[in-house]
Amino acid sequence: MAEIRIENAVKTFGKVVAVNQVSLTVHDQEFVVLLGPSGCGKTTLLRTVAGLGMVDSGRIMIGDRDVTYLPPKDRNISMVFQGYAIFPHMNVFDNIAFGLKMKRAPKEEIARRVREAAELLHIEEFLERFPSQLSGGQRQRVAVARAIAVHSGVLLMDEPLSNLDALLRLRMRAELKRLLNEIKATTIYVTHDQIEALSMGDRIAVMRNGEILQFDTPTRVYDVPADRFVAGFIGTPPMNFLEGQIRRENGTPCVMIGDFALAPIPEMHEELLKRDGRSIIVGIRAENMETLSEPAPDALRVQVLVVEPLGSQNLLTIQIGEDVIKASTHPDFPVAPNQDVWIRFPGDKIRWIDRETGRTIVPDLEKLVSAP
Amino acid sequence: MRLALQRRGLGQLQHGAARVRVRDLPVEQQRAIRARQLRRAGTYAVAIAVALWILLPIWLIGTLAFSAPADVRAYPKQAAPIPFSTETMEFFLNAEGVLPATRNSIVVAGLTLLLSTAISAPAGYAIARYFFRGRDAYRLSILAVRAFPIVILAVPLAVTFRTVGIYDEVYSVALMHTALTLPTTILVVSSVFASVPRELEEAAKVFGCNAVEAFWRVVLPLALPGVAASAIFTFVMSWNEVFAAVVLTLENRTLPALILYNLDKSGDPFKFAGGFFMLVPSLIFIFFVRRYLFNMWGQITK
Numbered sequence: 001m002a003e004i005r006i007e008n009a010v011k012t013f014g015k016v017v018a019v020n021q022v023s024l025t026v027h028d029q030e031f032v033v034l035l036g037p038s039g040c041g042k043t044t045l046l047r048t049v050a051g052l053g054m055v056d057s058g059r060i061m062i063g064d065r066d067v068t069y070l071p072p073k074d075r076n077i078s079m080v081f082q083g084y085a086i087f088p089h090m091n092v093f094d095n096i097a098f099g100l101k102m103k104r105a106p107k108e109e110i111a112r113r114v115r116e117a118a119e120l121l122h123i124e125e126f127l128e129r130f131p132s133q134l135s136g137g138q139r140q141r142v143a144v145a146r147a148i149a150v151h152s153g154v155l156l157m158d159e160p161l162s163n164l165d166a167l168l169r170l171r172m173r174a175e176l177k178r179l180l181n182e183i184k185a186t187t188i189y190v191t192h193d194q195i196e197a198l199s200m201g202d203r204i205a206v207m208r209n210g211e212i213l214q215f216d217t218p219t220r221v222y223d224v225p226a227d228r229f230v231a232g233f234i235g236t237p238p239m240n241f242l243e244g245q246i247r248r249e250n251g252t253p254c255v256m257i258g259d260f261a262l263a264p265i266p267e268m269h270e271e272l273l274k275r276d277g278r279s280i281i282v283g284i285r286a287e288n289m290e291t292l293s294e295p296a297p298d299a300l301r302v303q304v305l306v307v308e309p310l311g312s313q314n315l316l317t318i319q320i321g322e323d324v325i326k327a328s329t330h331p332d333f334p335v336a337p338n339q340d341v342w343i344r345f346p347g348d349k350i351r352w353i354d355r356e357t358g359r360t361i362v363p364d365l366e367k368l369v370s371a372p
Numbered sequence: 373m374r375l376a377l378q379r380r381g382l383g384q385l386q387h388g389a390a391r392v393r394v395r396d397l398p399v400e401q402q403r404a405i406r407a408r409q410l411r412r413a414g415t416y417a418v419a420i421a422v423a424l425w426i427l428l429p430i431w432l433i434g435t436l437a438f439s440a441p442a443d444v445r446a447y448p449k450q451a452a453p454i455p456f457s458t459e460t461m462e463f464f465l466n467a468e469g470v471l472p473a474t475r476n477s478i479v480v481a482g483l484t485l486l487l488s489t490a491i492s493a494p495a496g497y498a499i500a501r502y503f504f505r506g507r508d509a510y511r512l513s514i515l516a517v518r519a520f521p522i523v524i525l526a527v528p529l530a531v532t533f534r535t536v537g538i539y540d541e542v543y544s545v546a547l548m549h550t551a552l553t554l555p556t557t558i559l560v561v562s563s564v565f566a567s568v569p570r571e572l573e574e575a576a577k578v579f580g581c582n583a584v585e586a587f588w589r590v591v592l593p594l595a596l597p598g599v600a601a602s603a604i605f606t607f608v609m610s611w612n613e614v615f616a617a618v619v620l621t622l623e624n625r626t627l628p629a630l631i632l633y634n635l636d637k638s639g640d641p642f643k644f645a646g647g648f649f650m651l652v653p654s655l656i657f658i659f660f661v662r663r664y665l666f667n668m669w670g671q672i673t674k
Contacts, residue, residue: 052578071577072574073580087594089593150579
């Protein structure tokens with residue numbers, strides 16, 4: 001049982017608050033991704049769990065133990081570093097065996113577990129080599145093998161794939177996911193790559209300025225981002241934002257985008273009516289708009305600025321009033337730049353974001369952010 | 373910038389059809405190429421001149437140290453040790469006081485090496501790894517020691533050593549040399565430690581080391597070549613140091629002090645042989661540890 005519980009963690013560097021009152025619970029054997037732009041405090045938070053940086057206040061629990069003030073070696077964790085940090089003066093075997101040797105495991109057990117870890121990462125033929133004789137991808141595998149060989153139950157990963165080239169990263173991503181499924185360690189994985197986060201995590205904690213904005217499953221984070229930042233950070237392309245005005249018509253709300261009237265789904269009526277007369281941000285993902293080449297009564301006429309063929313889809317850049325948005329279409333959809341198309345906004349795919357708070361308006365917002 | 377663009381143009385031409393020769397290029401491009409070749413030739417000429425300025429005296433000393441004493445006294449001096457003879461060197465090594473002085477020098481240099489490394493390793497590590505109040509002031513104060521000319525320090529030191537009762541001792545010279553070499557060794561060693569990635573130390577800690585174990589198992593092995601280089605450097609500095617050695621000793625001379633003392637009393641063979649004997653450790657040092665010292669100037673060793 002290796003649940004990780006971070007309670008009200010605060011970490012400052014001089015005058016900068018790197019981690020601000022963060023609480024986060026990672027269940028036993030869960031894979032949680034800390035995602036955010038650089039400088040958001042995700043690595044700092046990970047290091048407080050590792051013991052490489054002590055929290056200024058707050059508490060860190062691993063399992064039932066309070067590890068807040070324990071040095072890294074007494075926390076029963078293992079870690080994969082961004083720069084791999086494998087020891088250049090030891091061969092691959094000794095690198096993988098390092099943690100076991102420090103624990104004074106019996107020789108036969110060390111040999112067995114090193115072999116096991118090496119086989120899982122397909123590096124068993126390199127055991128005698130030194131790191132300088134390995135490629136970047138192989139070093140990365142050594143770093144992971146070293147981390148899993150100690151069977152610590154808690155695995156911390158700090159941007160482990162960021163130093164690999166794009167193709168290798170894609171392969172390692174799937175491989176790591178399979179591996180972590182197999183070894184069943186409780187994992188915290190830090191990355192700034194939202195695709196990595198979406199594809200690997202059981203849950204994602206999106207961070208910004210030292211705070212967790214949303215802690216949820218990848219699908220929820222993608223479909224119902226908690227606020228404008230998360231919506232604009234996650235997804236390729238990120239969510240589109242349009243400026244709308246709320247108006248009451250016959251007792252139901254209606255949102256005007258220029259002259260075009262958008263009809264919200266009934267579940268949103270109450271919340272939107274509270275903001276009658278104010279402006280609101282309409283968020284919609286590129287793939288959730290329907291693009292039509294013919295006019296339709298509930299479709300908005302727009303002008304296409306750019307067409308980008310991406311193979312599996314075409315990405316259109318579209319001007320709506322002051323706003324520029326992206327819409328994806330089937331590659332067969334007939335369209336050329338400067339041509340007019342009509343787009344339809346499916347009511348259940350629209351996310352309504354309050355202008356003042358930047359928060360997404362959902363009737364059950366409380367469920368989005370984990371309770372401390 | 374202009375050159376780079378021109379070269380790119382050349383590359384495209386070559387890619388297209390038959391090979392293009394420099395003389396087929398437009399005149400102004402030919403001129404630019406020639407100007408660049410000229411500049412490079414100039415650089416080499418200066419480098420060769422500097423090298424000769426240093427190498428010629430060394431060659432001359434080596435030549436005469438391995439010629440017979442009669443040839444050494446003759447004029448003009450020889451350009452190569454032909455006929456080869458070890459007579460001059462033997463004469464020098466058998467001269468009175470040379471062997472005890474050599475022993476003294478080795479003891480002093482060895483002690484200096486030990487003391488200096490033992491002090492500079494922790495100091496250098498602290499400067500490289502920890503941010504502490506007054507770190508920059510500390511670093512500056514290390515250099516400040518070098519700012520005091522030893523000429524000024526030597527006489528009060530001699531008086532103090534006499535009062536304390538360690539004057540004319542081999543150990544007191546070693547102490548003095550340690551003080552003299554520490555500024556350099558601390559800075560070199562700290563740059564060596566700084567070049568060991570912090571992440572490696574953290575990895576060691578995560579995988580079961582405390583701070584001391586992480587240092588012994590990971591940091592020190594990786595820093596060892598550089599630390600060894602700086603240790604040898606202190607050895608050579610001490611081996612060559614003459615001023616403090618002269619002031620602080622009377623009977624127990626180190627080798628440079630002895631040679632300096634005998635300089636005007638002895639003939640050319642003694643001087644050349646002594647010079648060569650003094651030179652050898654420095655030469656060995658330069659060949660083996662050159663690249664680690666470059667670390668100090670922020671260059672990359674690989």
